[in-house]
Amino acid sequence: MPTALITGITGQDGSYLTELLINKGYTVHGIVRRSSITARGRLDQLFHRDDVYNKQLFLHYADLGDSTTIRRILIKCLPDELYHLAGQSHVGASFDIPETTCDFTAMGTLRLLEILRDLEKQPRFLHISSSEIFGRPDHWPQNETTPMNPVTPYGIAKAFATQMVALYRESFGLFACNAICYNHESPRRGESFVTRKITRAAAAISMGKQKTLSLGSLDGQRDWGFAPEYVDAMWRMLQQPQADDFVIATGTAHSVKDFLSASFAAVDLDWTDYVQQDPRYMRPSEGTRLVGDPSKASKQLQWDAQTKVPELAKIMVQSDLARLSD
Ligand code: GDP
DSSP: OOEEEEETTTSHHHHHHHHHHHHTTOEEEEEEOOOSSOOOGGGHHHHTOTTTBTTTEEEEEOOTTOHHHHHHHHHHHOOSEEEEOOSOOOTTGGGTOHHHHIIIIIIHHHHHHHHHHHOSSOOEEEEEEEGGGTSSOSSSSBOTTSOOOOOSHHHHHHHHHHHHHHHHHHHHOOOEEEEEEOOEEOTTSOTTSHHHHHHHHHHHHHTTSOOOEEESOSOOEEOOEEHHHHHHHHHHHHTSSSOOOEEEOOSOOEEHHHHHHHHHHTTTOOGGGTEEEOGGGOOSSOOOBOOBOTHHHHHHHOOOOOOOTTHHHHHHHHHHHHHHHO
């Protein structure tokens, strides 16, 4: 059976991808950053399975800045597929820590590509790119040929990484792909992203555990899909005969207000009674109406998003209700 290596294995997507690959019979290696607090909650279920942990699933410590260690792990594991999901993924935070964001997200990807270039056995490589590369696009929906126009440090770092992946594919013959993913959410989404912040608040307010919800701009529109489906698209990309880039999206734009409305409706509340705007959560600059055209993925990967807002909001609110009542 094939072997996969995942950077960012402890994140939302890393954990869903690990489950998918383990179920397909892969051996999975994950790279984790060494820190005093180990945030591995999302992988807990797999860690507690004696038939999986250290038999089919292995973890290795390395920082994306530590090329020597990453090279050593690659030579030791000899993966058939490498999924590069790690990075500083919060757009708002990228304004506070732009250097870290560019170091992890842009340079981290380039360093990996450089290591792959020298390997005798080169794995198929998937880089998770982002709709943030389009920033303020001049047409809707965006597809694989839409010009990049990023307007955030995160978007700029991702645009650099995305172009490097395409360059290494074209110039050095690497099997390297960009999954240009639009926002994808789940009960495992970090609590500082707007969807999870909203579903957690809707659940907490309905249980009397929270009174109000403070948000930034409500004007942005995003194309929100369900994360487990997006990691399936990533896997499909690496099974293609040729490396290529794909937009992974639902094709439908929703405003933050739509997501609020769907989430509070799931607990029979009206969001306008609880939400207040707080300048602390406003961004200096922001992507506008980001909505993807997934027709290439639909045609070539036979992949279509199944779960959309408001069902997505309902799944997340229900999970938060269960978590808060534990
Ligand atoms: P992003 O698309 O990767 O930036 O995903 P986020 O979930 O962080 O933000 C989605 C949209 O929600 C953006 O337009 C944000 O400006 C908006 N937003 C409004 N209030 C908040 C907030 O309190 N936190 C976050 N993270 N986003 C907010």
